[in-house]
Amino acid sequence: MLSAILTKTFYTFISLMVILNYALLLIGSMARIRAKVQGRVGQPVWQPYIDIIKNYGKRTAVTHGVMFYLGPVFRLAGGLGTYLFMPVVYGFVMFENFSFSGDLLLVMYFIFFGQLGMALGAGESGHPYSPLGVSRGLAQMTAFELPFALAVISIVAQYGTLSITEIVAAQQGGWQNWVAFTNPFAMIAGMLAFLGMSMQNPFSVVIAPQEIPIGPPTEMHSAFLGMLQTNRAIFNGAKMVLFMNLFWGGATHKYLLVAILIMVVKTFLIYLYVNIVGASFPRFKTEQSIRFFLGVPTIIGIIAVILQSI
Amino acid sequence: MEKDMERRLYADTGAPEGSPVVNPDPRTLGDSSNIQLFNEQLKLLNSGLTEEDRLNFCDTPPEVIKPFRGHWENFLNWARSESLWILGFGTGCGAIELRPLMTSRFDMYQYGIQPRPTPRQSSIFVIGGYASVKTMKRIVRSYEQMQGPKFVLGLGSCTINGGMYYDSYNTVNRLDHYIPVDVYIAGCMPRPEALLAGLMELKTIIKEGRGEGANKYAENFEWYKANQKRIIKDWNMPDYNW
Numbered sequence: 268m269l270s271a272i273l274t275k276t277f278y279t280f281i282s283l284m285v286i287l288n289y290a291l292l293l294i295g296s297m298a299r300i301r302a303k304v305q306g307r308v309g310q311p312v313w314q315p316y317i318d319i320i321k322n323y324g325k326r327t328a329v330t331h332g333v334m335f336y337l338g339p340v341f342r343l344a345g346g347l348g349t350y351l352f353m354p355v356v357y358g359f360v361m362f363e364n365f366s367f368s369g370d371l372l373l374v375m376y377f378i379f380f381g382q383l384g385m386a387l388g389a390g391e392s393g394h395p396y397s398p399l400g401v402s403r404g405l406a407q408m409t410a411f412e413l414p415f416a417l418a419v420i421s422i423v424a425q426y427g428t429l430s431i432t433e434i435v436a437a438q439q440g441g442w443q444n445w446v447a448f449t450n451p452f453a454m455i456a457g458m459l460a461f462l463g464m465s466m467q468n469p470f471s472v473v474i475a476p477q478e479i480p481i482g483p484p485t486e487m488h489s490a491f492l493g494m495l496q497t498n499r500a501i502f503n504g505a506k507m508v509l510f511m512n513l514f515w516g517g518a519t520h521k522y523l524l525v526a527i528l529i530m531v532v533k534t535f536l537i538y539l540y541v542n543i544v545g546a547s548f549p550r551f552k553t554e555q556s557i558r559f560f561l562g563v564p565t566i567i568g569i570i571a572v573i574l575q576s577i
Numbered sequence: 578m579e580k581d582m583e584r585r586l587y588a589d590t591g592a593p594e595g596s597p598v599v600n601p602d603p604r605t606l607g608d609s610s611n612i613q614l615f616n617e618q619l620k621l622l623n624s625g626l627t628e629e630d631r632l633n634f635c636d637t638p639p640e641v642i643k644p645f646r647g648h649w650e651n652f653l654n655w656a657r658s659e660s661l662w663i664l665g666f667g668t669g670c671g672a673i674e675l676r677p678l679m680t681s682r683f684d685m686y687q688y689g690i691q692p693r694p695t696p697r698q699s700s701i702f703v704i705g706g707y708a709s710v711k712t713m714k715r716i717v718r719s720y721e722q723m724q725g726p727k728f729v730l731g732l733g734s735c736t737i738n739g740g741m742y743y744d745s746y747n748t749v750n751r752l753d754h755y756i757p758v759d760v761y762i763a764g765c766m767p768r769p770e771a772l773l774a775g776l777m778e779l780k781t782i783i784k785e786g787r788g789e790g791a792n793k794y795a796e797n798f799e800w801y802k803a804n805q806k807r808i809i810k811d812w813n814m815p816d817y818n819w
Binding site for chain 2: 307314318320321327329480481486489492
């Protein structure tokens with residue numbers, strides 16, 4: 268029993284380290300790609316590491332109360348929860364994490380959870396811009412959850428399961444079995460919702476430095492900010508893995524390293540798509556993004572659900 | 578000889594040792610005995626605030642935080658120097674030089690330097706040229722809200738000796754009498770290349786462990802406060818802005 272727990276702990280640690288480092292490098296390389304689009308050289312790929320070390324290495328920090336401490340903790344719990352309840356690489360014990368039969372619902376809840384925890388922490392900081400950013404973020408999130416939820420409902424109806432592992436298993440046997448091709452409307456609704464979820468342009472009004480200084484984390488600094496940056500990497504990685512699992516057939520191969528490589532390629536392309544959209548379109552106002560998500564993506568999501576139920 | 582001269586210059590001003598040698602600001606030479614900062618418990622008086630407001634603010638002065646020793650501090654200093662976040666607050670006309678620095682021509686991101694919209698998250702404060710008394714109030718407030726270790730870069734001749742505003746009635750002549758300055762960049766205006774050279778110089782200073790402005794501020798807190806209060810007449814903020 269003990270050895271099973273220790274083995275699971277070790278596997279979880281490995282899995283976490285892989286996603287943390289991969290996502291940090293991915294964030295760094297995407298920043299560099301965006302810089303190339305703007306005609307700049309761009310920051311080094313490893314810059315996110317240095318920023319995190321710098322923030323953890325600050326000598327002073329100011330607290331505003333218990334919730335201010337707990338805000339980044341909740342945010343990190345949201346990121347970890349999203350990541351740890353789904354398989355990263357299908358078919359390997361080391362990377363299946365704590366996935367179980369109803370994990371899809373739990374993961375959807377965890378995507379919300381971090382934001383709500385952060386809202387409480389940011390609220391206690393007392394800075395007027397923090398709740399302003401939070402209200403914008405929650406409004407936008409409520410809007411993109413609708414097409415995302417419809418896409419998920421459509422997939423659940425398609426395969427008759429709430430388990431991410433089973434959804435990935437059902438997509439094996441070639442690219443023609445991926446949800447992206449068997450249920451394209453769900454894929455389109457989900458991928459449009461993903462744009463809002465990743466908070467890049469045009470849906471970056473929540474944390475845009477030029478709008479209201481950086482939004483919810485305005486007062487977060489030193490180790491608080493370091494923790495948020497760590498979470499940003501894990502949460503981004505988790506969301507990309509989730510979308511890869513739901514729509515793009517997951518990642519699997521008889522060799523572990525090849526399977527990880529497939530995961531890397533697929534998630535890289537998913538993040539690249541977000542960045543291409545981000546580099547091409549200007550920023551929406553909050554009401555514009557709400558109107559956008561409740562328009563075409565929601566209609567596509569409803570079509571996806573109707574097509575699966577008839 | 579040089580040391581002697583430095584000592585003679587600072588004998589008048591009481592400036593912390595190691596401050597750059599430039600003309601002293603005549604306004605900092607006055608009597609500071611009538612400026613009282615602390616009560617008997619060595620807590621800040623916050624005399625600029627109303628009774629009601631005083632309860633909402635901190636009355637603890639800044640403390641000196643000793644750096645770690647050896648390789649760990651060297652490693653942290655390396656990270657600090659390679660991740661310089663500029664407080665995005667245009668304090669003077671020199672702030673215009675930051676725009677070409679951010680964009681494709683000079684691209685400061687490649688050196689690990691980027692703007693940050695809030696003092697809480699920033700590590701370097703660029704004073705972009707002349708500092709009027711009114712701006713000085715905001716500079717002090719923003720500087721104190723930054724978390725240590727923090728660095729200050731004085732951009733342009735105005736921050737060194739007042740520049741073309743040397744005899745103006747409301748412009749500060751010498752910046753490091755009010756907040757500790759790590760690097761000065763001379764010129765009116767210095768081009769972005771000069772600013773980049775200054776930032777590289779700051780990186781060297783941080784890596785060598787000499788970027789201890791925050792500790793210097795804490796050590797000489799009373800001196801800095803006396804200077805600040807002597808020019809900022811409508812002091813309606815706490816004595817130390819956390």
